[in-house]
Amino acid sequence: MTGAEPERDRALERMRAEVEAALDRALPRETAWPGTIHRAVRYSLFAGGKRIRPTLVLAAGDAVGGDREETMPLACAVEMIHTYSLIHDDLPAMDDDDLRRGKPTSHKVFGEAIAILAGDALLTLAFRLLADNFAAGSDAHALRSVLIEIADAAGSAGMVGGQVADIESEGKRVGADTVDYIHTHKTAALIRASIRAGAMLAGATPSQLVALGLAGGNLGLAFQIMDDILDVTATSEELGKTAGKDQAQQKATYPAVHGLEVSRTHAKALVGEAHAALQSFGPRAEPLRALGTFIVERKA
Amino acid sequence: MTGAEPERDRALERMRAEVEAALDRALPRETAWPGTIHRAVRYSLFAGGKRIRPTLVLAAGDAVGGDREETMPLACAVEMIHTYSLIHDDLPAMDDDDLRRGKPTSHKVFGEAIAILAGDALLTLAFRLLADNFAAGSDAHALRSVLIEIADAAGSAGMVGGQVADIESEGKRVGADTVDYIHTHKTAALIRASIRAGAMLAGATPSQLVALGLAGGNLGLAFQIMDDILDVTATSEELGKTAGKDQAQQKATYPAVHGLEVSRTHAKALVGEAHAALQSFGPRAEPLRALGTFIVERKA
Numbered sequence: 249m250t251g252a253e254p255e256r257d258r259a260l261e262r263m264r265a266e267v268e269a270a271l272d273r274a275l276p277r278e279t280a281w282p283g284t285i286h287r288a289v290r291y292s293l294f295a296g297g298k299r300i301r302p303t304l305v306l307a308a309g310d311a312v313g314g315d316r317e318e319t320m321p322l323a324c325a326v327e328m329i330h331t332y333s334l335i336h337d338d339l340p341a342m343d344d345d346d347l348r349r350g351k352p353t354s355h356k357v358f359g360e361a362i363a364i365l366a367g368d369a370l371l372t373l374a375f376r377l378l379a380d381n382f383a384a385g386s387d388a389h390a391l392r393s394v395l396i397e398i399a400d401a402a403g404s405a406g407m408v409g410g411q412v413a414d415i416e417s418e419g420k421r422v423g424a425d426t427v428d429y430i431h432t433h434k435t436a437a438l439i440r441a442s443i444r445a446g447a448m449l450a451g452a453t454p455s456q457l458v459a460l461g462l463a464g465g466n467l468g469l470a471f472q473i474m475d476d477i478l479d480v481t482a483t484s485e486e487l488g489k490t491a492g493k494d495q496a497q498q499k500a501t502y503p504a505v506h507g508l509e510v511s512r513t514h515a516k517a518l519v520g521e522a523h524a525a526l527q528s529f530g531p532r533a534e535p536l537r538a539l540g541t542f543i544v545e546r547k548a
Numbered sequence: 549m550t551g552a553e554p555e556r557d558r559a560l561e562r563m564r565a566e567v568e569a570a571l572d573r574a575l576p577r578e579t580a581w582p583g584t585i586h587r588a589v590r591y592s593l594f595a596g597g598k599r600i601r602p603t604l605v606l607a608a609g610d611a612v613g614g615d616r617e618e619t620m621p622l623a624c625a626v627e628m629i630h631t632y633s634l635i636h637d638d639l640p641a642m643d644d645d646d647l648r649r650g651k652p653t654s655h656k657v658f659g660e661a662i663a664i665l666a667g668d669a670l671l672t673l674a675f676r677l678l679a680d681n682f683a684a685g686s687d688a689h690a691l692r693s694v695l696i697e698i699a700d701a702a703g704s705a706g707m708v709g710g711q712v713a714d715i716e717s718e719g720k721r722v723g724a725d726t727v728d729y730i731h732t733h734k735t736a737a738l739i740r741a742s743i744r745a746g747a748m749l750a751g752a753t754p755s756q757l758v759a760l761g762l763a764g765g766n767l768g769l770a771f772q773i774m775d776d777i778l779d780v781t782a783t784s785e786e787l788g789k790t791a792g793k794d795q796a797q798q799k800a801t802y803p804a805v806h807g808l809e810v811s812r813t814h815a816k817a818l819v820g821e822a823h824a825a826l827q828s829f830g831p832r833a834e835p836l837r838a839l840g841t842f843i844v845e846r847k848a
Contacts, residue, residue, distance in 0.1 A: 379695030388688030395679030
C-alpha cells in the first residue's frame with residue numbers, strides 16, 4: 249500500500265495530460281468561423297473534467313498490449329460524446345443546472361441555442377474523429393466494430409435511452425429495476441463501451457473482450473452509484489456542481505432506493521468484481537485497476 | 549417536354565417509396581424501451597418529408613452506375629441527420645416553430661427534453677447506420693471518406709456552423725456574403741455531401757466527384773433560395789409550416805438581400821449550371837437532373 253499510491257496517481261495524471269493534449273489537437277481552433285460555436289465547444293471540453301472515460305480507453309488498450317497512438321482518437325471521441333451529453337443534460341428543459349465543474353454551464357454562458365448546437369457539434373466531431381482514424385491504417389473490421397459499439401452505447405438503446413428513463417422517473421416512486429436501467433444505460437453503457445472499444449482497437453481476443461466488458465459494466469455502475477452517493481454526502485464546492493440536486497429533483501437514485509450504506513457496499517463490491525475479471529491480464533491491466541480504485545475512492 | 553414529366557415524377561415517387569421502406573427497417577420499433585424516444589424519433593422521421601437528400605444520394609449513385617442497395621444506408625443516414633437538425637432548429641431556444649410539415653413540431657408533442665434527445669438519438673443512429681454498412685463488404689477507404697464527408701457537412705464547419713451564423717444574424721442588417729455563408733453551410737453543405745458521398749460509395753472516379761460536387765453545391769444553394777422564396781410567396785397551408793416567419797424573425801435571406809425576382813433568376817441559373825455539370829454523365833444522371841428540376845419548380 250505504501251509508495252504504490254503516489255506512483256499510481258502519477259501514472260493516471262500522466263494519462264490525463266496525454267488526453268488533454270490530444271483533445272486540444274483534435275478540436276477546431278476558437279478562431280475557426282463561426283467563432284462562437286468553437287469557443288462553446290472548447291469551453292465545455294476544457295472545463296476541468298476528470299477524463300475518466302478517455303483514460304479508461306487508454307488503460308483498456310494497455311491491458312491487451314495496444315499502443316496509445318492507436319487508441320487516443322477513440323479516447324478523445326468518447327470524451328467529446330460525454331461532454332455533449334453533459335451540455336444537453338444541463339439545459340433548462342432537462343436537468344436545468346447552472347453549475348458544472350465549478351463553472352457556469354454552457355447555456356448560462358452562450359445561451360441555450362448555442363449550447364444545443366455545441367452538443368450537436370461535439371457528437372458529430374466524435375464520429376468524424378473515429379472515422380479519420382482509418383488513415384492510421386487500422387483494420388477496417390475493428391473500426392466498424394468500434395463505431396457500432398460506441399454508437400449503440402451513446403444512442404437511444406444506451407445513454408440517450410437512460411436519460412429518457414431518468415427524466416420520466418423524476419418525482420415518481422420507482423423500483424430498483426428502473427434505477428438499474430437508468431444507471432446501466434445513462435452511465436455504465438458508455439463506460440463499458442469505452443473499455444471494450446479501446447481493447448478492440450488494440451487487438452483484443454474475444455475472451456479478453458468478454459472479461460473487459462464484464463469489468464467495464466461493473467466499473468460503470470460503480471461510478472454512477474458513487475456519483476449518487478457524492479450528490480448526498482459532498483458539498484457543492486467539492487463537486488463543482490449543485491449538491492443535493494437529485495433529492496431536490498426527486499431523481500431515481502441508488503441511495504434513494506437502497507440507502508447510503510448499502511449503496512457504498514455495493515459500489516465497492518462491483519469494483520471488486522471488476523478487479524477479479526481483470527486478474528488474468530497481469531501487470532498490463534494495472535492502469536485499469538488503478539482507475540477502478542479511483543472510481544470508488546474519489547471524493548468528488 | 550410532353551409525356552416525360554409524368555414518367556419523371558413516377559420515377560422520383562418510386563425512389564421516395566424505396567427510401568420510406570428502408571427508413572422504416574432502419575429505425576428501432578416504437579415498442580423498444582424506452583418507448584417515448586422511439587415514438588418521438590419515428591414521429592419526426594415519418595412526418596411527410598420530401599426525402600430530397602436521400603433521393604439525391606440514390607440518384608448520385610445511379611449517375612455513376614452504382615447499385616441502390618449499397619447507397620441506401622447512406623440515403624437513410626442523411627435523412628436522419630436532416631431530421632435531427634429540423635427537430636433542434638424548431639426548438640423554442642432556436643427558431644421556435646410550432647408547425648412542421650403541417651404537424652405540431654416534436655417539442656410541442658413530446659416536450660423539449662424528449663425533442664432534444666430525439667435529435668441526439670437520430671444523429672447517433674445515422675452514424676451507426678453508416679458504420680453498419682461495412683458489413684456489406686464495402687471498401688474501407690470509401691466508407692472512411694463517406695463518414696468524413698458527411699460529418700464535415702453536418703458539423704461545426706458545415707450545417708451546425710450555418711445554423712450558428714443564422715441565429716447570430718437575426719435582426720441584424722447583413723450583407724450578401726453572410727447570407728451566402730449561411731445558405732452554403734446550413735443547407736447546401738449536406739445536400740452537396742449527400743451527392744458526393746452517394747457517388748463515392750458507388751465507386752465514382754475523382755473527376756466524376758468534382759463534377760458532382762459542383763452540381764451538388766449549386767443544387768443545394770438553389771434549394772435554399774427556393775425555400776426563402778416560398779417562405780414569402782406560399783401560404784402556411786401549402787408549406788405545412790408558418791409562412792412569412794423569415795421576415796417576422798428578421799432572418800438573413802436571399803430575397804431580403806436581393807429581392808424576389810433576382811432570387812428566382814439566380815435559383816434557376818444555379819440549377820442550369822448543375823445540369824451543365826452533369827452533362828457528361830448521360831442518361832444515368834436522369835434522376836439527378838429530375839431532382840434539380842423538381843427543386844426549382846416545387847411549390848412547397
